[in-house]
Amino acid sequence: MAAKRGYRDAEQGRAQERLRAGAELAGFAKALGHPARVEIVRFLLARDSCMCGDLVDHLPLAQSTVSQHLRILKEAGLIQGAIDGPRVCYCVAPRALARFQGLVADLRPGPGLADRECEA
Amino acid sequence: MAAKRGYRDAEQGRAQERLRAGAELAGFAKALGHPARVEIVRFLLARDSCMCGDLVDHLPLAQSTVSQHLRILKEAGLIQGAIDGPRVCYCVAPRALARFQGLVADLRPGPGLADRECEA
DNA sequence: CCCTTCTATCGTTAATTCACGATAGACGAT
DNA sequence: ATCGTCTATCGTGAATTAACGATAGAAGGG
Numbered sequence: 001m002a003a004k005r006g007y008r009d010a011e012q013g014r015a016q017e018r019l020r021a022g023a024e025l026a027g028f029a030k031a032l033g034h035p036a037r038v039e040i041v042r043f044l045l046a047r048d049s050c051m052c053g054d055l056v057d058h059l060p061l062a063q064s065t066v067s068q069h070l071r072i073l074k075e076a077g078l079i080q081g082a083i084d085g086p087r088v089c090y091c092v093a094p095r096a097l098a099r100f101q102g103l104v105a106d107l108r109p110g111p112g113l114a115d116r117e118c119e120a
Numbered sequence: 121m122a123a124k125r126g127y128r129d130a131e132q133g134r135a136q137e138r139l140r141a142g143a144e145l146a147g148f149a150k151a152l153g154h155p156a157r158v159e160i161v162r163f164l165l166a167r168d169s170c171m172c173g174d175l176v177d178h179l180p181l182a183q184s185t186v187s188q189h190l191r192i193l194k195e196a197g198l199i200q201g202a203i204d205g206p207r208v209c210y211c212v213a214p215r216a217l218a219r220f221q222g223l224v225a226d227l228r229p230g231p232g233l234a235d236r237e238c239e240a
Numbered sequence: 241c242c243c244t245t246c247t248a249t250c251g252t253t254a255a256t257t258c259a260c261g262a263t264a265g266a267c268g269a270t
Numbered sequence: 271a272t273c274g275t276c277t278a279t280c281g282t283g284a285a286t287t288a289a290c291g292a293t294a295g296a297a298g299g300g
Contacts, residue, residue: 022162026155033150034288038142046230049238052247062290067248069288082238086246086297091238097227104224107217110166118169118202118211154258172277182260187278189258206267206276 021103028100031076036061037069041092044079049091051084141223148220151196156181157189161212164199169211171204 032038036059043058044050052070056063070090073079077096081088152158156179163178164170172190176183190210193199197216201208 022158023155026153026158029149029151029158030153031149033146033153035143035146036288038146038149041227042142045227045233047233053245056247061288063247064249064291065289071248072287080238083296086244086295088247089238092229094229094237101224101227104221107161107165107221109212109214113165113167117214118200118209156258173275176277181258183277184261184279185259191278192257203266206265206274208277 021106025100025103027076028078028096028103031073031078034069036066037073040066040069040073041078041097044090044092049089051087051089053087055090141226145220145223147196148198148216148223151193151198154189156186157193160186160189160193161198161217164210164212169209171207171209173207175210 032041039059040055043055052063052067055070056066059066061069070079070081074081078093078100079090080093081090083089152161159179160175163175172183172187175190176186179186181189190199190201194201198213198220199210200213201210203209
């Protein structure tokens with residue numbers, strides 16, 4: 001009984017974890033679901049670090065819009081910012097990016113289902 | 121001159137390709153930017169194939185909503201559907217998924233910038 | 241103190257998203 | 271033909287998103 005309950009709890013835990021991982025993936029994906037935000041992440045990956053103003057120069061958007069996009073990426077955990085005088089210095093959060101990449105890589109067919117394709 | 125122009129064209133082509141890849145990534149990400157759509161893709165990956173009705177049973181959403189989510193995933197190219205009598209049989213589009221995974225995996229720091237993190 | 245730089249936030253507007261119920265149309269069975 | 275199953279589409283309403291200009295507040299310099 002107690003062992004069976006333990007088994008149920010473990011199963012419940014896995015289902016919860018799966019649900020959480022799904023929501024996490026959706027959250028990251030949503031944050032990257034806009035071209036400007038993709039470009040921001042790539043820009044940040046390509047250089048040491050950068051300021052909001054650098055991005056404003058780089059993207060064809062108003063400063064306030066860029067700031068909003070930065071906020072979305074930050075809330076999704078994909079980037080982080082360090083205050084530097086009157087400026088903020090942004091960079092990608094490596095662990096969160098790796099987590100996202102892992103979640104995406106985990107989208108794989110189940111056992112025995114590789115390369116199946118329905119007749120379209 | 122002609123050689124220089126060819127060089128410019130190649131560079132232009134690369135910039136265009138980069139822009140296209142960015143938009144492509146954003147498109148895929150946007151399609152997966154909702155928990156129900158993540159769950160749909162996972163469900164399809166876990167089984168041979170499935171019908172809209174199977175998903176309606178699986179998700180806590182109305183049939184019309186499920187159908188709309190399927191449409192979004194289909195328009196993003198991540199899934200495809202084959203008509204089967206009065207039903208439609210859906211499955212994941214393996215090449216599009218692999219493309220998405222490749223684009224995500226390509227989000228990497230530039231040369232000499234590995235594991236950099238700003239002081240947050 | 242004033243001025244400049246820098247960025248986040250606010251408010252606004254228009255467009256898009258997301259959920260639902262109703263329904264049309266395709267298909268198969270009788 | 272009718273009926274049932276199945277799904278896409280339509281219309282609706284509420285919430286969210288994405289763009290912008292204006293502005294407040296932080297920080298630094300003279």
